[in-house]
Amino acid sequence: MDTCATGFSSTVFFDLETTGFGPSCDIVQLAAVNGSHTLNLFMVPRCRMERGACRVTGFSVRKNRLFLHRRPMLTNSLREALVSFITFLCMFRRPLLVGHNIRRFDCLVLARALDEFGLKTAFEVGIAGFVDSLPLACQLLKNSGIHSFKQEILVKTILGVSYVAHNALEDVQALQKLYWTLRPTASQIQQHMFSLDSLNTNAVKPGSPPGQGSLYEHFQRAMKVTASQGRRMSFR
Template identity: 70%
Template sequence: MVPRRPMQPSASRITGFSVRRHRLFLHHRPVLTSSLREALVSFITFLQMLGRPLLVGHNIRRFDCHVLARALDEFSLRSDFQKEVGGFVDTLPLARQLLKDRGFQSFKQENLVKTLLGVSYAAHNALEDVQALQRLYWALKPTSDQIQKHIFTLDSLATASAKH
């Protein structure tokens, strides 16, 4: 999608994305784009094939899920989306719980991957981030009880925000 707000130069440097004349580029090459509504509908259609998965991400409770909820609400797609997912799991608090006695200074995904798996990766590249998170999740080996304690929904996120 072409961002609806101007990109910060620092974001362009980190991701390699830039926008010129309402076109999206990755490392100076044009990228095919969809509208936000088309992307959300495609995502929901994809999720339908997965049988109500849990969506896992690092630090998603604080940022990504709020962005997703606003976008879904903008197009009245929240209920369609929520029918297709079992919830979300944020690996940041999960990792903090599982590794609390290991002396970690930083729980950034990139640091955890480097320390626990001994590898570096191209952080902020969507595919590399997802693949690294998958390997990190496997290395954390959370039990189903531990996972259950960290599941949340977009509605529970809104309820928690309203309380603060």
């Protein structure tokens, strides 16, 4: 579907993998996709990985290093990842952000992290808003006979394919295909739009805000740190 047909200049699909299943958990992977453009970043969490999350995602932490299925991952700091996410979104002229079950989970975790580093305003001015594809899919498929609206089941049922679920990059690439196959109208999308400010995030405000330099300067510093330490910052 042409993105313009939805009434928005662009659509970015995003997902987080975290240390647990509550809003106070930490982010270990952040991925986003728009067409063939992808962002995929990993972070060493600042709190312990819950056993259930380890089983579901395959992530683990040993000696302050992040592993995915026992393979060491190249990582960025959480702040570097958030600045990179904002910069990625700036490529698409205030895109609509879409994710599955994000209103009850991912957006709460994201809002708290953005607040912590004083980046929430910079983030919000660069996007049109959010849409949770879970209630949207429920609306679009209410008479289809589908009883489970988990993303991997929807992808299997509607697209006829399986993928590696609970890997953020695999999740967003699969969601992008599913979303455009469902072909939501502009009116249906707008019914499900929301902002971070509409959520009850109970975000913790940082005690001392970061420097007041421009977003570009934040990103440049993050890139220098990444280059000097040989870490991974994946833009494609």
